[in-house]
Amino acid sequence: MPLKAGRGGNIPPFRVMDVIAAANAHAAARGPQDPQVIRMEVGQPARGAPHGAIAAATAALAGSHPLGYTEAFGLPSLRRRIAGHYGAWYSLDLCADRIAVTTGASGAFPLAFLAAFDQGDRIAMAAPYYPPYVNILTALGMRPVILETGAETRFQPTVAMLEALDPRPEGLIVASPCNPAGTMLHPDELAGLARWCHENGVRLVSDEIYHGLHYDSPIATAAAFSPSAIVVNSFSKYFSMTGWRVGWMVLPADLRRPAERLAQNMFISAPHIAQVAAEAAFDCTEELEARRIGYRRSRDLLLEALPRAGFDRLSAAEGAFYLYADISARHEPSPEFCARMLRELSIAATPGVDFDARHGHGFVRFSYCGGEADMAEAAERLLRWRTDETIAR
Ligand SMILES: Cc1ncc(COP(=O)(O)O)c(C=O)c1O
Numbered sequence: 554m555p556l557k558a559g560r561g562g563n564i565p566p567f568r569v570m571d572v573i574a575a576a577n578a579h580a581a582a583r584g585p586q587d588p589q590v591i592r593m594e595v596g597q598p599a600r601g602a603p604h605g606a607i608a609a610a611t612a613a614l615a616g617s618h619p620l621g622y623t624e625a626f627g628l629p630s631l632r633r634r635i636a637g638h639y640g641a642w643y644s645l646d647l648c649a650d651r652i653a654v655t656t657g658a659s660g661a662f663p664l665a666f667l668a669a670f671d672q673g674d675r676i677a678m679a680a681p682y683y684p685p686y687v688n689i690l691t692a693l694g695m696r697p698v699i700l701e702t703g704a705e706t707r708f709q710p711t712v713a714m715l716e717a718l719d720p721r722p723e724g725l726i727v728a729s730p731c732n733p734a735g736t737m738l739h740p741d742e743l744a745g746l747a748r749w750c751h752e753n754g755v756r757l758v759s760d761e762i763y764h765g766l767h768y769d770s771p772i773a774t775a776a777a778f779s780p781s782a783i784v785v786n787s788f789s790k791y792f793s794m795t796g797w798r799v800g801w802m803v804l805p806a807d808l809r810r811p812a813e814r815l816a817q818n819m820f821i822s823a824p825h826i827a828q829v830a831a832e833a834a835f836d837c838t839e840e841l842e843a844r845r846i847g848y849r850r851s852r853d854l855l856l857e858a859l860p861r862a863g864f865d866r867l868s869a870a871e872g873a874f875y876l877y878a879d880i881s882a883r884h885e886p887s888p889e890f891c892a893r894m895l896r897e898l899s900i901a902a903t904p905g906v907d908f909d910a911r912h913g914h915g916f917v918r919f920s921y922c923g924g925e926a927d928m929a930e931a932a933e934r935l936l937r938w939r940t941d942e943t944i945a946r
Pocket residue numbers: 596656657658659660683728731732760762786787788789795799800
């Protein structure tokens with residue numbers, strides 16, 4: 554008798570993970586004379602958690618207090634600390650009751666989507682987008698609505714794009730700085746979108762995971778502009794704690810209890826030890842700011858070198874640690890182009906197809922959160938490659 558399998562699992566893979574596997578295989582197969590593989594495919598800071606976070610976790614492991622479940626929304630002290638962070642970074646007075654600690658931003662998405670939306674609801678977002686938005690919504694029976702964007706709106710949505718939607722969507726997801734383009738919604742743009750959503754009964758989900766990694770323009774949080782927005786954030790990026798799996802949400806009053814009921818049933822709580830480490834990470838500003846300055850130097854170096862290497866159509870790299878390069882003029886689809894770059898240059902980067910089913914064949918995402926020396930070496934190899942390709946032609 555054939556067994557039924559649920560439709561929820563019938564979603565595309567998160568292809569970045571496949572690219573990582575290909576880069577691992579290439580690295581494993583390389584001979585002693587072959588160049589080391591430079592990892593520009595992954596959005597994972599090269600260095601791990603800051604020292605203070607590791608020390609706090611070590612002390613918690615050695616201590617007599619058992620590590621167990623915490624409240625579903627996290628340790629009260631961590632929730633207070635996160636609320637305080639809104640005062641420090643955004644001059645926003647937030648009540649700790651609105652903070653929900655989650656298993657990374659990834660753990661926040663199903664909670665947010667299930668608390669805010671129903672099956673069949675339409676949720677808009679700009680393309681290119683972070684693939685799990687579409688894939689999680691689809692698994693939950695919700696319908697992603699893709700807004701076509703381009704370099705002219707810095708790959709970000711606008712109120713005019715939303716006004717043009719008929720029927721109006723139930724939700725909007727924004728990310729600033731965003732993955733893969735590294736571009737931002739400037740505070741007035743985010744305020745405009747947040748107010749429009751609130752006034753039009755559209756639930757805004759604002760992914761602010763790359764806050765802190767912004768280099769030129771100021772950042773703003775959607776929580777400052779809309780009482781109905783859900784804000785998602787994480788310790789994975791600025792705080793460099795990907796493997797600890799801890800993030801948070803700022804919830805609007807009406808979704809606080811629904812999201813808590815979901816969290817209790819789906820996750821019980823985020824890992825206790827990760828929460829202890831995360832709380833300590835707020836005291837590691839000096840170390841984290843030094844890393845941010847390093848990313849900025851890598852960005853500046855690549856922004857100068859990549860156009861000379863032939864990548865002259867780059868996104869406005871305002872934040873996160875990504876550059877989104879338009880390679881459509883090369884007439885080689887990005888999956889093939891990336892595979893060739895890995896083979897010939899030992900540089901791994903991510904084809905745009907994961908982020909934009911329609912136009913992604915013409916784009917490549919370079920991540921620059923690796924070591925600064927590696928980023929400089931990548932620039933050198935790409936510059937040499939261009940010269941070799943030109944001579945070969
Ligand atoms: C835009 C965006 N949101 C969310 C996530 C998920 O982050 P995590 O679950 O590690 O907090 C990522 C990871 O790369 C991301 O780029």
